[in-house]
Amino acid sequence: MTGESVAQGCPVTPQGCPVSDRAAAFTPFGDEYQHDPGAALAWAREQEPVFYSPELGYWVVTRYEDVKAIFRDNITFSPSIALEKITPTITEADEVLRSYGYAMNRTLVNEDEPEHMPRRRVLMEPFTAPALVEREDMVRRMAREAVDAFVDDGEVDLVTEMLYQVPLTVAMRFLGVPEEDIGPLKEYSVAHTVNTWGRPNPEEQVRVAHAVGNFWRYAGHVLDKIRQDPSGPGWMQYSVRKQAEHPDVVTDSYLHSIMMAGIVAAHETTAHAAANAVKLLLERRERWEELCARPALIPNAVEECLRYSGSVAAWRRVATTDTEVGGVSIAEGSKLLIVQATANRDPRHFEDAERFDPRRESAGEHLTFGYGAHQCMGKNLARMELQIFLQELTTRLPHLELVEQDFQYVPNTSFRGPEHLRVRWDPARNPERHDPRVLEVRHPVTIGEPSKHAISRAMTVTRVERVAERVVRIRLEEPDGKPLPAWTSGAHIDVDCLDGDEVLTRQFSLCGPPDDHHAYEIGVLLETDSRGGSRWVHENAVEGATFHVRGPRNHFRLDADAERLVLVAGGIGITPVLAHADRAKSMGLDYEIHYAGRAAEHMAFLDRLRRDHGDRLHTYVPTEGHRMDLARVLADVSAGTQVYACGPDRMVQALEELAESWPDPGALHVEHFSSALGALDPGVEHAFDVVLSDSGLTLRVPPDKTVLQTLREHNIDIQSDCEEGLCGSCEAPVLAGDVDHRDVVLGRGDRAAHSRMMTCCSRACGDRLVLQL
Ligand code: HEM
Ligand code: FES
Secondary structure (H helix, E strand, C coil): CCCECCCCCCEECCCCCECCHHHHHCCCCCHHHHHCHHHHCHHHHHHCCEEEECCCCEEEECCHHHHHHHHHCCCCEECCCCCCCCCCCCHHHHHHHHHCCCCCCCCCCCCCCCCHHHHHHHCCHHHCHHHHHCCHHHHHHHHHHHHHHHCCCCEEEHHHHHHCHHHHHHHHHHHCCCHHHCCCHHHHHHHHHHHHHECCCHHHHHHHHHHHHHHHHHHHHHHHHHHHCCCCCCHHHHHHHHHHHCCCCCCHHHHHHHHHHHHHHHHHHHHHHHHHHHHHHHHCHHHHHHHHHCHHHHHHHHHHHHHHCCCECCEEEEECCCEEECCEEECCCCEEEECHHHHCCCCCCCCCCCCCCCCCCCHHHCCCCCCHHHCCCCHHHHHHHHHHHHHHHHHHCCCCEECCCCCCCCCECCECCCCCCEEECCHHHCHHHHCHHHHHCCCCCCCCCCCCHHHCEEEEEEEEEEEECCEEEEEEECCCCCCCCCCCCCEEEEEEEEECCEEEEEEEEECCCCCCCCCEEEEEECCCCCCCHHHHHHHHCCCCCEEEEEEEEECCCCCCCCCEEEEEEEHHHHHHHHHHHHHHHHCCCCEEEEEECCCHHHCCCHHHHHHHHHHHEEEECHHHCCCCCHHHHCCCCCCCEEEEEECCHHHHHHHHHHHCCCCCHHHEEECCCCHHHHHCCCCCCCCEEEEECCCCEEEEECCCCCHHHHHHHCCCCCCCCCCCCCCCCCEEEEEECCEECCCCCCCHHHHHHCCEEECCCCEECCCEEEECC
């Protein structure tokens, strides 16, 4: 084991620093981690977010931001160890493996650049939306047949009878493995998991080595068969055909290794994810029933299940240079276990993170599929399978219940799902016995990320109050009075506002008391140049009206460790600032509020602010002879001070200029309400046309939208993952026009050729691009 101090027997990091007791005691091979890795490491995320595990010889990373940053930077944090054995093997086991000619090497998931990305791109086509649509009928038929086989039995192990078997057959069909070869795969897959991510004892190592050796031979045998006839629709047949065109990119070693690793990647991950999802939902009966009543929620519920109880709990990277993670120095060569399961429940990223909420808008931001250049290529196939399983089970067996049982897991760091899932129901109550039309229902499957509109909550306006000239405060509650997801200061909700036939979504900061779990309160200014959003809200906010709401989300979080907080608001920008001020007060922090408005009667919440914040409030009202002088207000932004601001663009711009001279310009936090759009500056960008040669459409891309957003608005399906030019999934072929490339995916040659582009970020140099879509 690495890093143990010999002198006192107390473990140390490779740099010789002592390891805390909890870090020293951490094991991913015990029950606690297996049952709920997110919860097992919650202590670390809060107290020691990056710690050294002497048991593993790995640095363990637990916060969302750090895990994502590592996934994002596959150059500093190489994936080359992703399939390395986490437990060093004994010589005897190595010899057994050698006797089978075992030579597992680079695939995709553990390949470095510059080899990885060209290979990923050459092999991507079978994973695209049009290719996956072709697979939907097959997946549904298999899921339906599996349910047919036990629907009248009243009790079944869902894993054995459906959730293991169907993903296995789907994976084999997707890869193109002949069905007669499926037999021994379960034993092989478990052996591969234990061999790669588990802690087998020496005896087990030898047994596992035989199974893995056989798996390797088996993969070679299947590949040979495929090579004899590479004409089928499977991904492996496709890969063999691509090898003929690109022998340097799709190598022999790659094909043999992916033949074996691909089976596990496509099967175990999805089978476990399905079992985790059904278990999670049945344990929360109310949620299960919500999906039975509203199947449109299923695509988002799948994302929330993957967030809350994903099937890949942790992944691995190795540092290629001396670097830093979350403020901790990491030396070149250090190995990192990046724990998606804890990151996915990080309250710094997800509001009310411990709540399982199928309507969570940000559910799709989980890291269970990884992120960036290596993000799971099969994620949309997995999503499709999971949606279909939940659709079939909620429609045909809505009265399903969990049998009381002890859940067993294969002890390992990464792949996680119960080995058995016993459920029961009363077959006499099967809906199809009373109404056979149940079997005709076919709910649509969403390929890619779920639509946001399906998850909105219909909320009732229960109070409307004028709080300033043209400003109303609106209270919204669930019609059945149920508690709402909790939120922290700085959070906002999205409200769907109708403008003619168009739905405009507008963001409003929450400004009521955060401990009121039964209502959300927003303050809304009627903008003079409103395009419809605020006008719609003002016209429709009457008691008893229904608003469609999503969220809450928070891009404007308060740093509760700051020594001093300066909160700056202009006009209606007071709403998030008010929430921050209330929170700062309740936490006993040092804070001051600077609030500027046109005239006192235009300034919302003044009475409340004066009452609750007394001397900490400074107001600036030009009609009373006080203008806000930002330079004076912010003359002393020393280290330890954090500034939070929300207000008109002019004010924000002035603040950004001032911040340039602060010791830490990052101390300025501004609320924008524009998420990804914020990256585009409409003042600098120009509009252009994209002509879609296959669809015969010409679309105008405005300066404040990406090509991807414009395509989606016109129902052109296009995959995307990172939406920041990192992963290559949103690529589109370009037939004419020069591209202003802004991604990091394409190499110099591709850029110069202007024959392809990443639609999430790249734009046109001129006024027109022709895309082959
Ligand atoms: C990569 C998870 C299903 C094929 C990955 C990675 C993760 C993952 C964590 C590494 C990501 C990274 O390093 O950033 C999952 C989960 C699944 C699933 C949780 C199911 C719920 C599938 C399926 C397939 C597949 C069904 C194939 C049909 C791949 C491939 C890669 C990959 C080819 C390598 C991509 C690359 O390195 O460029 N997956 N996966 N996965 N997955 Fe999946
Ligand atoms: Fe990742 Fe565009 S490059 S979505």
